[in-house]
Amino acid sequence: MVRWEPGTPERLQRAALELFATRGFEETTAAEIAQSVGLTERTFFRHFADKREALFHGQELFAQAFLSGMEAAPPDASPIEVVAGALQSASTFFPDERRPHSRTRQSVIDRNPALQERELHKMAVLATTLADAFRARGVADPAASLAGQSVTAVFGIAFTQWIRDGEERSLADIADDVLAELRALTSASPTPAG
Template structure:
């Protein structure tokens, strides 16, 4: 009989990533993941509803990091300044020591269309939640949607850059750079149309 060890969800996640990387996501079973760390399949299902959840576990904490940044923004902040605060907070959820894990996870997602769809859904849900929080701050509907979608898009682009081999900048620095680039582009577009 296997002796109980703490950290079952983390051990299951680590084993799943290794198995998905070597055998493929579709070819790996929940029983094999559990067996890899000396647990039963029943124990696996105590922590995760299915094997996809191993890759998407922690979504609530990620969304909460965004919302914490939104809450931390001063009341007079513009919607885009609120989003910038949310991006800084969310970036702290991904310290540099987490990059290897995130790279391995993303490589698995990139090889599976259903997982890619799930990842995209995660960003869409994030934008919806952020838009609701912006409206609760008194931001109009259209501005809330635009700012929230912008935040999700900036995060997605920054995260992809952060995962690149050889990248050493922090996610916070990359997200700030991507947002600044977007603001520069929109400022140039407004100037070209004579809008201020």
């Protein structure tokens, strides 16, 4: 038995991702994840409620990356400027060296409907958290809800592009481009009906 070492949750997360990627999520047990790093199943469950959480642990840090950007925005910043700040801050959570990990994680999620549902839930919770933060800045609804949803929509599109094979741009650069598309879309003159 391996003695306690710092970084146990991170070691378990790395092992889980590797096993999920090679063997499949459903085919991998919590006991196998723990054993692969010399720990017991009991130790696994001290850190994670279930094996799914090994993929989704750290939601608070993920959300805080967006919130930090919002908090850094000047009080008189427009909602779209705050959206930009949130996206730039969140991009620091995903440095380029994290791209291979993110690609692998997303491939595991893409192969499992229950994990896809959990990922959608994570993003819905994030949108609600961000909308609440916009409200706290004095942005009224529906603008606060639209702004929170905009952050998550732009992030989701940018993240999908960032993890594509062959992509080399930073997540921050991609998020800027996607946000520019949103700005162009919302400033376009309406097309006459009929």
